[in-house]
Amino acid sequence: MKSAIQPWLADSWRRSEGAGLCEARPGYELKLSPVELEERCERHRQLIALVESEALPLFTRLMAHTESRLILSDAEGFVLRHWGLSRYSDRLANVALDCGVNWLEEHKGTNAIGTALKAKEALSVVGEQHFCRPHRFMSCTASPIFSPSGELIGALDITSERLRHNQQTLLLISSLAQQVETALLCALPGGRFRVDVAASRQLLCSGWQGILIADDDGRLLGLNPMARQYLGAAAPGMKVGELLGDDWQAQQALCSRGELHLSTCAIGTITPSQAAKSTNAARAPDASKASNSPKTQSVTSTWGAHGIKPLHFHDPQLESAWQQARKVISRKIPLLVQGETGVGKEHFVRQLFQESRLSGELVAVNCAALPAELIEAELFGYQGGAFTGAARQGHLGKVRQADGGFLFLDEIGELPLAAQGRLLRVLQEREVTPVGGLKSHRVDIQVVAATHMDLAHMVRDGRFREDLYFRLNGLQVGLPPLRQRADRSRLIHKLHRQYRLNAPGDEQQLCPQLLSLLEAYGWPGNLRELDNLMQVACLMAEGERELGLTHLSDAHRRALMQACAVQSASEPSLKAGLDGRIQATLAECDGNISEAARRLGVSRNLIYRSLKRTVS
Ligand SMILES: Nc1ncnc2c1ncn2[C@@H]1O[C@H](COP(=O)(O)OP(=O)(O)OP(=O)(O)O)[C@@H](O)[C@H]1O
Numbered sequence: 001m002k003s004a005i006q007p008w009l010a011d012s013w014r015r016s017e018g019a020g021l022c023e024a025r026p027g028y029e030l031k032l033s034p035v036e037l038e039e040r041c042e043r044h045r046q047l048i049a050l051v052e053s054e055a056l057p058l059f060t061r062l063m064a065h066t067e068s069r070l071i072l073s074d075a076e077g078f079v080l081r082h083w084g085l086s087r088y089s090d091r092l093a094n095v096a097l098d099c100g101v102n103w104l105e106e107h108k109g110t111n112a113i114g115t116a117l118k119a120k121e122a123l124s125v126v127g128e129q130h131f132c133r134p135h136r137f138m139s140c141t142a143s144p145i146f147s148p149s150g151e152l153i154g155a156l157d158i159t160s161e162r163l164r165h166n167q168q169t170l171l172l173i174s175s176l177a178q179q180v181e182t183a184l185l186c187a188l189p190g191g192r193f194r195v196d197v198a199a200s201r202q203l204l205c206s207g208w209q210g211i212l213i214a215d216d217d218g219r220l221l222g223l224n225p226m227a228r229q230y231l232g233a234a235a236p237g238m239k240v241g242e243l244l245g246d247d248w249q250a251q252q253a254l255c256s257r258g259e260l261h262l263s264t265c266a267i268g269t270i271t272p273s274q275a276a277k278s279t280n281a282a283r284a285p286d287a288s289k290a291s292n293s294p295k296t297q298s299v300t301s302t303w304g305a306h307g308i309k310p311l312h313f314h315d316p317q318l319e320s321a322w323q324q325a326r327k328v329i330s331r332k333i334p335l336l337v338q339g340e341t342g343v344g345k346e347h348f349v350r351q352l353f354q355e356s357r358l359s360g361e362l363v364a365v366n367c368a369a370l371p372a373e374l375i376e377a378e379l380f381g382y383q384g385g386a387f388t389g390a391a392r393q394g395h396l397g398k399v400r401q402a403d404g405g406f407l408f409l410d411e412i413g414e415l416p417l418a419a420q421g422r423l424l425r426v427l428q429e430r431e432v433t434p435v436g437g438l439k440s441h442r443v444d445i446q447v448v449a450a451t452h453m454d455l456a457h458m459v460r461d462g463r464f465r466e467d468l469y470f471r472l473n474g475l476q477v478g479l480p481p482l483r484q485r486a487d488r489s490r491l492i493h494k495l496h497r498q499y500r501l502n503a504p505g506d507e508q509q510l511c512p513q514l515l516s517l518l519e520a521y522g523w524p525g526n527l528r529e530l531d532n533l534m535q536v537a538c539l540m541a542e543g544e545r546e547l548g549l550t551h552l553s554d555a556h557r558r559a560l561m562q563a564c565a566v567q568s569a570s571e572p573s574l575k576a577g578l579d580g581r582i583q584a585t586l587a588e589c590d591g592n593i594s595e596a597a598r599r600l601g602v603s604r605n606l607i608y609r610s611l612k613r614t615v616s
Pocket residue numbers: 306308310311312339340341342343344345346347348451452527528529531
């Protein structure tokens with residue numbers, strides 16, 4: 001393991017060995033007494049309170065359903081507090097979470113809290129990367145926290161038993177630490193004005209802006225690392241007017257320093273919590289890892305794993321959508337794919353990407369899964385070294401990662417309004433400026449967005465920017481729901497062939513009664529539902545000669561039969577088809593209605609109704 005690890009990890013393992021730790025044991029137990037712990041917590045009262053008000057709500061929203069816990073340590077590595085669902089924490093509590101336990105590297109070997117405090121950088125220590133074997137069941141991601149004067153004051157960590165920590169966890173923990181730091185800055189005694197500075201208007205409230213806090217006389221009390229990045233020589237004690245020009249108190253004014261924009265407000269008109277909400281600058285993960293992001297990997301693997309060949313072309317609406325889409329992507333015109341959930345929008349886009357033969361990657365961004373606080377970092381990346389604690393290489397961001405390929409914005413309707421503005425600019429100018437940087441980078445991307453929502457309706461309601469809607473909507477194609485597809489029967493057979501587990505020497509058949517029920521069903525979950533149903537049913541029917549209604553789950557059996565009954569009462573053509581099948585089955589069963597109902601998987605009443613129709 002040691003030979004393959006990254007330099008920071010190798011260094012940390014060397015330090016752990018140097019401290020005399022043994023891999024087989026859990027390190028040394030250094031623990032505060034209850035009185036000592038209480039004293040320490042009292043000293044860090046403000047920090048604990050700000051973690052609870054600024055970081056805990058977002059952690060809870062995103063991670064409450066997981067087995068993760070949020071842990072706060074002080075700069076000396078002592079755990080002060082932890083939060084999360086206690087029912088999950090038994091094993092973690094025994095090993096990791098006890099308040100008062102010290103997690104410095106010299107006591108516990110490589111671990112996220114100790115190593116982040118040492119490296120002064122946000123990082124993840126996943127399973128086997130822990131130096132001590134008893135810690136390897138955990139995955140931890142931690143970020144250092146700095147005071148407004150730049151002093152290291154603690155570490156914030158997310159630890160879980162099973163969850164694999166990924167780039168998003170790293171962004172999340174960095175963002176949480178950043179929010180706490182901003183709240184500390186805004187709470188500086190004597191602070192009267194807060195001035196936000198950024199390279200563009202959109203960035204001013206993106207969470208990536210520079211922040212300066214000044215007193216009544218306009219003298220600088222503190223500033224965040226991003227402000228330092230923008231204003232170079234700025235330091236506490238200086239007059240804000242010297243840095244930003246005399247009109248600095250005018251809201252949203254264009255500053256005299258080149259491209260910089262600024263916005264000023266009096267402290268007291270914003271709460272620390274509001275302040276932190278507009279500040280989410282995350283310590284970015286290593287940009288060199290960006291192309292291996294989990295989402296990108298999953299794009300490739302899903303494609304390979306399913307191995308689904310194009311089945312679209314036997315439905316006229318889909319065929320037309322496909323032909324139109326092919327034409328616009330060869331000219332880099334933005335494409336908007338609309339369709340109900342599960343109709344195969346992502347699958348369609350991947351096929352287009354293959355068709356395009358572009359040299360770049362298909363980079364998928366699930367706008368619904370991205371918390372608003374992480375969007376800027378995830379999409380636009382940020383400059384290396386822009387923040388204290390930031391990874392040196394910075395973060396490339398999805399837009400630049402997609403250069404030369406497809407940027408696939410899935411669930412675009414879920415993108416928060418604030419991020420819509422910046423995305424619009426990128427699409428208009430084909431340039432992206434990483435947060436913290438003044439230099440923009442040209443990108444050559446095919447933009448494809450997908451949604452199950454009615455964007456035009458959202459524009460009318462003011463929930464989606466009209467200008468972005470028109471920018472994304474070079475061509476809009478709609479994918480039909482499965483219940484309207486002319487090739488339903490083909491799809492059903494195709495998936496059956498794909499998943500069936502045949503009896504030796506015998507190819508499993510699809511029971512015709514089941515086929516007609518599947519064809520008549522409404523498929524609210526579309527292809528996703530059909531795919532799941534077929535996979536499970538084929539497992540249940542392993543080795544049998546025929547796949548029938550009995551191999552379906554109770555819920556699906558009931559749903560299919562109900563749908564069939566409803567449809568038979570409402571749709572004449574379907575009714576006629578069903579009547580024909582009922583008559584044929586009745587003939588096979590010598591007129592035995594109960595037996596025919598059993599074989600068809602429908603109620604006897606349905607058969608009586610059908611008989612009435614055919615007799616009259
Ligand atoms: N042409 C196809 N043939 C067979 N199965 C398909 C096909 N297209 C998609 N699927 C299956 O349907 C499921 C949903 O597909 P996909 O994720 O592309 O839908 P979607 O419309 O993007 O869904 P959502 O709106 O929920 O994101 C996948 O599991 C995939 O395996």
